[in-house]
Every structure is written in C-alpha cells, then in structure tokens.
Amino acid sequence: MPRRRHWQELPDAVRRHVEHHTGTVRAAYSVPTGASCDLAAVLDTDIGRIFCKGGETDGPTAWLYRNEARVNPYLPEVAPRLRWTVEEQGWLLLGFEYVAGRHPDLGPESPDLLPVVQLLSSLNRQLTPAPPIPVQRFADRWRDLIASELVDGDTLLHTDMTPRNFLLGDRLRLVDWSSPARGAAWIDTAFMLVRLIRAGHEPAAAEAWARQVPAWAHAPDEAVNAFADGLVRLWERKQQAVPGPHHGPLLDAASQWRDYRERINAR
Structure with missing residues (x-):
C-alpha cells in the first residue's frame, strides 16, 4: 500500500x-x-x-x-x-x-444483514445489463482460476466486498468502485458470503442468507462450486506472495466454504 x-x-x-x-x-x-x-x-x-x-x-x-x-x-x-x-x-x-456512516456489522443475527442483502439485490437489477463502458470481463480476470463460461455474464460487478466499502448511515452505500468487472450477477454475493463466514457465520447459514438475493438463488451449482475452489486458490496465492493480516482469515473462510460445498455435493 x-x-x-x-x-x-x-x-x-x-x-x-x-x-x-x-x-x-x-x-x-x-x-x-x-x-x-x-x-x-x-x-x-x-x-x-x-x-x-x-x-x-x-x-x-x-x-x-x-x-x-x-x-x-x-x-x-x-x-x-x-x-x-x-x-x-x-x-x-x-x-x-461526502457520505457519513459506519461499516456494517456482518455477524450472526446482526440487523445490518438485511440492508446488505437488499443492496445486492438492487444492484443486480440496476446493473444488468451492464452499462456501455469498457471494463474487464471477470472471466478474463479469473482466467487461470475458473472456466470462463461459468462466471461470464452481463452484470456490472463491484468485486471488492470488504465491509469497509459499505457505509451505513440513513441508508446503506457502497463506495470504492475501482475494480469493476463484467460477469455473472451472483459473483458479488459470493464474495460477500465469504465475508459472512469470516464474521462468524457457518457456511450453511451464510448460503441461506445469500439465497435471499435472486441472482444467487438461481446460480448454477457447478459455477458456484468452481468459484469456491478458485477463491481458495486466489487467497493462497495472495498469502504466499504478500502476507497480510486479513489474508489468512479470508483464506480460512474461503476454505470453510469450499469444504462445505464439497460435503453437500458428496451426499
């Protein structure tokens, strides 16, 4: 930095x-x-x-x-x-x-979880199809992590779902759109799901929360499974390249989610 x-x-x-x-x-x-x-x-x-x-x-x-x-x-x-x-x-x-506000609490039972899910659902509606501006395809960004057809789509995505990019005042706002991409509408919700696991949610509970977002509820299992695996490999690379205080916890959260999906798919 x-x-x-x-x-x-x-x-x-x-x-x-x-x-x-x-x-x-x-x-x-x-x-x-x-x-x-x-x-x-x-x-x-x-x-x-x-x-x-x-x-x-x-x-x-x-x-x-x-x-x-x-x-x-x-x-x-x-x-x-x-x-x-x-x-x-x-x-x-x-x-x-200027927007005043605090970062939302993503912990279990937090009342802040409702405005987050409402915001994600609203963004999907408003940013599909993506505006006619040149932004990177998410499939290209993740080309060595996942098959492109699994994450391709025509929604403008934020892609950096850290809680510090949300400000909750009179309403919830989303800041720092510096890494936009065009891809499948469910991807931002997938990124947020891992943040919930880091905040203390069990993977099953985090996925239940995510199903309130229509785009996530209709996401293909094959694509979600591949995304979870790709996210683990991404955080492994980041942890090895430039270890940071947040890399380890996010790698752990992503691993918990991938392992959960492997278990439910094995049934």
Whole structure:
C-alpha cells in the first residue's frame, strides 16, 4: 500500500486546482485506513464536505482511480457521486460526495444483514445489463482460476466486498468502485458470503442468507462450486506472495466454504 499523504503535502498548484471546484478548503482530515491510495481525506470546503482520494499519475494504483472515474456516472445512487476530477503536476484526484456512516456489522443475527442483502439485490437489477463502458470481463480476470463460461455474464460487478466499502448511515452505500468487472450477477454475493463466514457465520447459514438475493438463488451449482475452489486458490496465492493480516482469515473462510460445498455435493 502506498504511503498515505496529507493534504498539505500536495503541490500548491494541485490544491489550487481543487479549490477551483470547491472554493476554499478550510480544513482537511486524512483518512488513515481503507482505500489503497496515496491521498484519502475529508475536505471542509465552501461547498460543504468532500471526500477526496487519488495519487500520483505514474504510481501503481493510478489505473484504479481512472477506473472509478469512468464507471461512476453509470452507477445507481447507492454509490456516492463523483463531483470532479483534477489532474495536475503528476497527481490525479477524485472528489466525491461526502457520505457519513459506519461499516456494517456482518455477524450472526446482526440487523445490518438485511440492508446488505437488499443492496445486492438492487444492484443486480440496476446493473444488468451492464452499462456501455469498457471494463474487464471477470472471466478474463479469473482466467487461470475458473472456466470462463461459468462466471461470464452481463452484470456490472463491484468485486471488492470488504465491509469497509459499505457505509451505513440513513441508508446503506457502497463506495470504492475501482475494480469493476463484467460477469455473472451472483459473483458479488459470493464474495460477500465469504465475508459472512469470516464474521462468524457457518457456511450453511451464510448460503441461506445469500439465497435471499435472486441472482444467487438461481446460480448454477457447478459455477458456484468452481468459484469456491478458485477463491481458495486466489487467497493462497495472495498469502504466499504478500502476507497480510486479513489474508489468512479470508483464506480460512474461503476454505470453510469450499469444504462445505464439497460435503453437500458428496451426499
């Protein structure tokens, strides 16, 4: 993850360019966790609060900011609106509608589980067929993990179902659309299912929750089985390549899900 930069560390010309959109930035509060970007800050401005994220245009994550800027105009209101982009002196910054909220609790019996399932169901309806924008096919992203026909489809997917990308305030919002893909409508629910297992759900209970999403309820068993196996191999690779504090628990959750599916298919 890049070193997090603070607002005052940006070149003067970059900050002035931002203020052409916002008016005076009276205060800036760095966001210490979450987005993998050089800068993530809440700006208090003449036009109200703005969430600003971005980084250097020649940095390893610049393509993520461009992805998010390209897809945002086509997203439903569950995604905060992109107000402006600034590209100046080697920096690319995105200014979003500020959304207050907390991350949902995904544990068993949590009341937050209902708005999550409602959001996933709504996204499937609104983003199928996928908007006419160039995004990677999920089948290409996972080409060495799963047969392409099993995950192909025409739904615009988020693909990063970490709880920190959900903000629950007056309603549930989904942020950080930097890794979109086009694929089968049930895939985002499959990613979320593993997060539920990590949060303490048994695999059977997590799948029962997922069946409330119509796209998941109609997902072919063959495709889901292959996805579960591919997800284990993906987290094994990540754990071996760059061990992180969350890789091990997610590998364990994915393994629990794959093993559960193997057991029920063996009956």
